[in-house]
Amino acid sequence: MQDITPLIPCGVLVLNAESHIISINPFACTLLEYEASELVGERIDRLLTIPSRIYFQTHIYPLIALRKVAGELYLNVQTRQRAPIPVLLNAVSHEQDGTSVTCLSFIPVYQRRQFEQELINAKKAAEEALLRNDELVKLKQELELHQTDLDRQLSYMQHRNDELEQFSKIISHDLQEPLRKITLFADLLSQEQPDALTGMGNRALVGICTATGRMRQLIGDLQFYFTLTNQLPDSVDTVDLTKLVQALIPEFGMANTTFEVETLPAVLGNKAELVNLFRHLLDNAVKFRESGQPVAISVTGTVIGMNSFQHLPNKYRYSDYARIIVSDNGAGFSNQHREEIFHIMKKLSPHTPGIGLGLAISRKIVERHNGQISAQSTPGKGTRITVLLPVA
Amino acid sequence: MKQRLTDRYNITITGNQDGQVILFAHGFGCDQGMWRYVAPAFEADYKVVLFDYIGHGRANLDAYNRERYASLHGYAQDVLDICHALDLQHVILVGHSVSSMIGTLACIREPDRFDRLIMVGPSPRYINDGDYYGGFEREDIEGLLAMMDGNFFGWATSLAPAIMGNEDRPQLGVELRESFCRTDLDVALQFARVTFYSDNRTDLPKLQTPSLVIQSLSDIIAPVEVGEYIAQKAPNSQLRVISATGHCPHLSAPAETTEVIHQYLASVN
Numbered sequence: 001m002q003d004i005t006p007l008i009p010c011g012v013l014v015l016n017a018e019s020h021i022i023s024i025n026p027f028a029c030t031l032l033e034y035e036a037s038e039l040v041g042e043r044i045d046r047l048l049t050i051p052s053r054i055y056f057q058t059h060i061y062p063l064i065a066l067r068k069v070a071g072e073l074y075l076n077v078q079t080r081q082r083a084p085i086p087v088l089l090n091a092v093s094h095e096q097d098g099t100s101v102t103c104l105s106f107i108p109v110y111q112r113r114q115f116e117q118e119l120i121n122a123k124k125a126a127e128e129a130l131l132r133n134d135e136l137v138k139l140k141q142e143l144e145l146h147q148t149d150l151d152r153q154l155s156y157m158q159h160r161n162d163e164l165e166q167f168s169k170i171i172s173h174d175l176q177e178p179l180r181k182i183t184l185f186a187d188l189l190s191q192e193q194p195d196a197l198t199g200m201g202n203r204a205l206v207g208i209c210t211a212t213g214r215m216r217q218l219i220g221d222l223q224f225y226f227t228l229t230n231q232l233p234d235s236v237d238t239v240d241l242t243k244l245v246q247a248l249i250p251e252f253g254m255a256n257t258t259f260e261v262e263t264l265p266a267v268l269g270n271k272a273e274l275v276n277l278f279r280h281l282l283d284n285a286v287k288f289r290e291s292g293q294p295v296a297i298s299v300t301g302t303v304i305g306m307n308s309f310q311h312l313p314n315k316y317r318y319s320d321y322a323r324i325i326v327s328d329n330g331a332g333f334s335n336q337h338r339e340e341i342f343h344i345m346k347k348l349s350p351h352t353p354g355i356g357l358g359l360a361i362s363r364k365i366v367e368r369h370n371g372q373i374s375a376q377s378t379p380g381k382g383t384r385i386t387v388l389l390p391v392a
Numbered sequence: 393m394k395q396r397l398t399d400r401y402n403i404t405i406t407g408n409q410d411g412q413v414i415l416f417a418h419g420f421g422c423d424q425g426m427w428r429y430v431a432p433a434f435e436a437d438y439k440v441v442l443f444d445y446i447g448h449g450r451a452n453l454d455a456y457n458r459e460r461y462a463s464l465h466g467y468a469q470d471v472l473d474i475c476h477a478l479d480l481q482h483v484i485l486v487g488h489s490v491s492s493m494i495g496t497l498a499c500i501r502e503p504d505r506f507d508r509l510i511m512v513g514p515s516p517r518y519i520n521d522g523d524y525y526g527g528f529e530r531e532d533i534e535g536l537l538a539m540m541d542g543n544f545f546g547w548a549t550s551l552a553p554a555i556m557g558n559e560d561r562p563q564l565g566v567e568l569r570e571s572f573c574r575t576d577l578d579v580a581l582q583f584a585r586v587t588f589y590s591d592n593r594t595d596l597p598k599l600q601t602p603s604l605v606i607q608s609l610s611d612i613i614a615p616v617e618v619g620e621y622i623a624q625k626a627p628n629s630q631l632r633v634i635s636a637t638g639h640c641p642h643l644s645a646p647a648e649t650t651e652v653i654h655q656y657l658a659s660v661n
Binding site (some may be wrong): 043 | 397419421422425426428432457459460462463465466468469489497500501525528529533534535536538539541543544546594600610611612613637638639640643644
């Protein structure tokens with residue numbers, strides 16, 4: 001019988017396990033403008049356009065390796081002159097002498113490819129129109145849903161706002177007024193002749209002055225907390241956190257206290273509020289020390305990608321946030337309290353100074369900046385506060 | 393929650409249930425089947441966890457969200473969601489191709505969760521940029537997308553359950569039913585865009601997790617220069633160049649790939 005190999009009207013390539021060409025038939029040689037001897041031992045990539053090389057490595061090779069067979073794959077081979085030729089390719093792999101051998105056959109499909117391209121374009125246009133339509137319908141439904149929600153929230157917020165305004169008035173006037181009077185009377189007492197009061201009387205007077213001072217601070221903090229809305233502050237700027245934190249450290253210069261501050265990413269925010277935020281965080285780290293031990297506080301930062309939607313389900317928009325971690329080796333607390341420590345007036349220990357507003361204010365400031373704050377702690381080991389803020 | 397995630401990502405767990413977790417993440421163009429010659433070698437000592445990304449293999453396509461997967465961060469979230477749902481700790485994460493960068497993002501997000509990151513054929517940036525050599529130009533990637541589109545007809549048939557000529561090879565029937573490398577075209581196109589257009593070079597210095605780069609000697613997708621770049625820019629990173637050819641050493645040289653991973657894990661533990 002006649003050897004039909006030279007007559008076959010399609011390209012045939014045989015590859016070894018390393019995707020090197022073992023043999024190639026005359027049709028393929030003529031099509032690709034090579035002599036067979038030039039190609040034997042070469043990698044298959046030489047005969048593929050660059051996009052086809054990627055496609056071969058990521059799709060065709062795994063298919064052949066796992067399934068041993070692949071059919072009707074479309075890709076472009078290239079001639080010696082790097083002219084692309086669209087081909088339809090079949091592949092079969094089999095074991096031969098203990099190694100895997102792959103046979104590829106391909107036929108040029110110039111006209112079919114053109115026709116297919118038109119079909120693909122038409123299909124794409126139809127699909128895109130459909131997708132747009134689907135998306136519009138879905139968006140409309142979501143919008144309607146959100147409108148109802150929004151309306152409800154607006155009336156609730158209006159109500160809350162009225163209450164807060166009322167509360168703010170109570171604080172600034174009704175509570176401050178008696179306090180002012182107490183201070184005034186105490187001042188009058190202290191201006192008396194030195195021997196007008198007994199020793200006990202003098203000590204009581206000092207106590208009254210200290211207590212009124214703390215009360216004034218408390219009322220001020222409460223007022224500040226309740227007037228902070230969740231809206232982003234009006235004046236927002238690029239803030240260099242490294243400088244900001246380093247400028248705060250001297251405030252906490254105590255014996256046995258060391259600070260280590262990395263270079264921190266710059267963030268977008270209101271400087272005064274961020275100073276307030278980090279003052280609270282550093283203050284906590286220093287304050288809740290393990291008694292008798294040196295305090296080591298570190299502030300580290302890196303930029304990470306996070307979904308900026310925090311509440312709406314199935315909504316995603318990844319953007320860059322600065323993740324700042326303030327960690328200490330202080331007293332720590334049980335992780336079951338990691339949420340509630342951010343609540344207003346929540347103090348885990350009655351013996352520590354302060355009134356429990358620091359972290360509540362911190363959270364409010366972070367949320368006003370569209371950020372997030374969380375805590376992790378181990379009793380006796382220390383606490384780690386993680387703050388996420390939008391990068392500048 | 394756990395069952396829902398198991399179905400969503402077609403999670404399979406084998407090996408030593410009390411062992412350390414080794415989590416394999418497949419690359420662009422295939423599914424967890426890619427690890428079939430490598431993963432079994434770890435079953436004796438490790439708890440082996442495999443999964444498919446949404447739109448690949450047998451993961452639940454309904455869970456695909458175009459917004460979420462418009463960025464590699466969405467895929468990193470997949471890895472983290474799986475770790476959370478299964479409560480995986482001290483994870484050794486092995487990522488092929490783009491999953492190396494997905495793994496990098498996951499490790500940066502939760503450094504305490506991952507003990508090691510093993511990257512097989514990674515690249516932080518496929519497109520050349522000034523002095524940086526990634527191996528490709530933008531038009532090459534456009535060409536790839538057009539070709540994937542063009543394979544719509546091919547895919548339709550290569551996914552059909554019955555393919556000619558397998559009567560004499562009964563083992564093929566089983567494999568075909570398992571449908572390796574089944575990928576949804578729309579998902580694959582978006583994944584290709586996100587993969588080949590992304591630039592993760594600035595993420596490398598942030599990677600604190602100790603890492604190993606497994607680099608094939610000749611890989612046109614992720615050339616040796618790129619592997620060297622990663623090992624140089626990522627702290628605590630080692631480079632192992634292996635003599636395998638192509639972008640899938642876990643398929644073309646599974647024994648060598650397995651050996652290198654074993655050696656790395658033995659040397660650092």
